[in-house]
Amino acid sequence: MKVTVSTHTNECFLLDVSEDLELENFKAFCEVQSGYPAHETAIEFQGVLLQDNKKTLKNHGIQDGDLVLLKHLGTYHATPAAIIPNLDFSGIVIPSAVNSSNQPSSNSLGDDPATVRQLLLDNPQEIALLQQNNPRLANALLNGTPEDFERILRQQYEEREKREQLRLRMLNAHPFDTEAQQLIAEEIKKNNIEANMEAAMEYNPETFGTVVMLYINCKVNGYPVKAFIDSGAQTTIMSLACAERVNIMRLLDTRWAGIAKGVGVQKILGRIHMVDIAIESDHLTTSFSVLEEQRIDMLLGLDMLKRHQCCIDLRKNVLRIGTTGTETPFLSEGDLPEVLRLTHSDDDDELLKKALQESKNMANGAGTSMMSNGLEPSTSSSSATNPQSTTNVQFSEEDVIEITKNGFSRDQAISELTNFNGDKNKALAALLAKSLIF
Numbered sequence: 001m002k003v004t005v006s007t008h009t010n011e012c013f014l015l016d017v018s019e020d021l022e023l024e025n026f027k028a029f030c031e032v033q034s035g036y037p038a039h040e041t042a043i044e045f046q047g048v049l050l051q052d053n054k055k056t057l058k059n060h061g062i063q064d065g066d067l068v069l070l071k072h073l074g075t076y077h078a079t080p081a082a083i084i085p086n087l088d089f090s091g092i093v094i095p096s097a098v099n100s101s102n103q104p105s106s107n108s109l110g111d112d113p114a115t116v117r118q119l120l121l122d123n124p125q126e127i128a129l130l131q132q133n134n135p136r137l138a139n140a141l142l143n144g145t146p147e148d149f150e151r152i153l154r155q156q157y158e159e160r161e162k163r164e165q166l167r168l169r170m171l172n173a174h175p176f177d178t179e180a181q182q183l184i185a186e187e188i189k190k191n192n193i194e195a196n197m198e199a200a201m202e203y204n205p206e207t208f209g210t211v212v213m214l215y216i217n218c219k220v221n222g223y224p225v226k227a228f229i230d231s232g233a234q235t236t237i238m239s240l241a242c243a244e245r246v247n248i249m250r251l252l253d254t255r256w257a258g259i260a261k262g263v264g265v266q267k268i269l270g271r272i273h274m275v276d277i278a279i280e281s282d283h284l285t286t287s288f289s290v291l292e293e294q295r296i297d298m299l300l301g302l303d304m305l306k307r308h309q310c311c312i313d314l315r316k317n318v319l320r321i322g323t324t325g326t327e328t329p330f331l332s333e334g335d336l337p338e339v340l341r342l343t344h345s346d347d348d349d350e351l352l353k354k355a356l357q358e359s360k361n362m363a364n365g366a367g368t369s370m371m372s373n374g375l376e377p378s379t380s381s382s383s384a385t386n387p388q389s390t391t392n393v394q395f396s397e398e399d400v401i402e403i404t405k406n407g408f409s410r411d412q413a414i415s416e417l418t419n420f421n422g423d424k425n426k427a428l429a430a431l432l433a434k435s436l437i438f
Contacts, residue, residue: 001064005030008071023060024053036072044069046172065175113150117141119429126433215331216319219278221246225298229312229319233301236286239294240269248272252290260291267292282326284308295339395422403428
């Protein structure tokens with residue numbers, strides 16, 4: 001009979017075996033295909049972990065065409081009672097699964113949101129990573145109450161658990177279950193999207209940056225204006241506030257009033273048929289449609305750009321006027337007013353400053369308390385007993401074990417402890433910030 005075997009890394013292979021084959025021998029066949037030692041693996045079938053290695057596949061209920069899940073337990077060993085607490089497998093820690101998804105499969109800190117919150121507040125450098133991975137939770141951390149943070153964190157843990165249960169259901173579903181096949185297709189699509197994004201982040205990280213829009217300095221009726229160059233706009237437009245500021249509203253022809261449709265819908269108040277624009281030493285004429293609600297003061301559209309044969313030269317970062325040959329540089333983001341900086345859409349800097357100040361205050365208070373008690377900060381015991389150069393990071397095995405108890409792998413714990421010079425709290429906060437992806 002043919003049995004399909006799926007691993008925790010979503011790899012599948014087909015084994016043609018006898019139904020009288022014992023489970024331990026079946027694990028040996030799996031070892032050849034997967035590379036995992038047979039004594040470090042477990043077979044799960046229909047949500048049940050198979051325990052008796054001497055029973056045959058037929059006695060375990062496995063039939064031709066069935067799908068089983070191969071779990072790599074590593075060096076983890078547990079009694080049957082610990083492995084199957086009321087048939088709930090959510091408590092099993094699989095280090096290799098943690099490495100593949102970069103998320104802890106069972107995080108004991110999930111039961112104590114107050115500790116998670118305090119760890120993140122004590123390490124503000126990790127808040128930026130949390131804002132990127134999980135903006136909703138980061139906003140609750142910085143702006144909300146502890147109750148808001150706890151509520152959102154628990155909701156996200158519950159949703160993550162539901163997704164994991166759904167994944168297990170897909171693995172154990174019948175091959176001809178239409179609904180399960182649709183779920184598997186969606187999961188494959190998500191994995192492909194994730195792999196595509198990871199490849200882009202590795203090979204083309206610049207694509208994740210925000211591009212500064214093209215603005216130039218010019219003068220309208222003698223008043224300085226920062227004009228937005230938009231070759232995708234059909235007509236040149238100006239905001240009502242800008243038209244009033246440059247004193248040309250007296251020329252507005254309201255017979256051309258209407259509705260402008262594009263990304264949104266705005267009201268056109270009318271048209272000014274001819275206005276002088278000074279770009280560097282050139283004086284050009286163009287017409288404007290005046291919009292009632294427009295955030296950008298002035299937008300030079302395709303009608304003006306074609307009339308004066310303008311060329312957007314991104315190599316030299318200039319706008320070249322073809323009829324005269326004059327060039328004017330595009331403005332950098334620092335030259336733009338705050339309202340035009342599309343790359344800055346929220347108060348991220350203020351939130352980070354607030355968290356940093358809160359952390360400094362807590363640190364200063366802790367330092368004052370230590371000094372008042374006649375205590376001084378001391379190094380770790382391993383550093384004291386074995387003094388070495390400052391380039392060697394010292395941390396104890398207990399620190400590694402305590403971090404791994406929260407569902408992270410040993411390699412992850414050692415790596416972060418090394419990065420933070422043996423500081424257990426900072427290492428744990430860094431791992432949490434990376435794992436709280438939603």
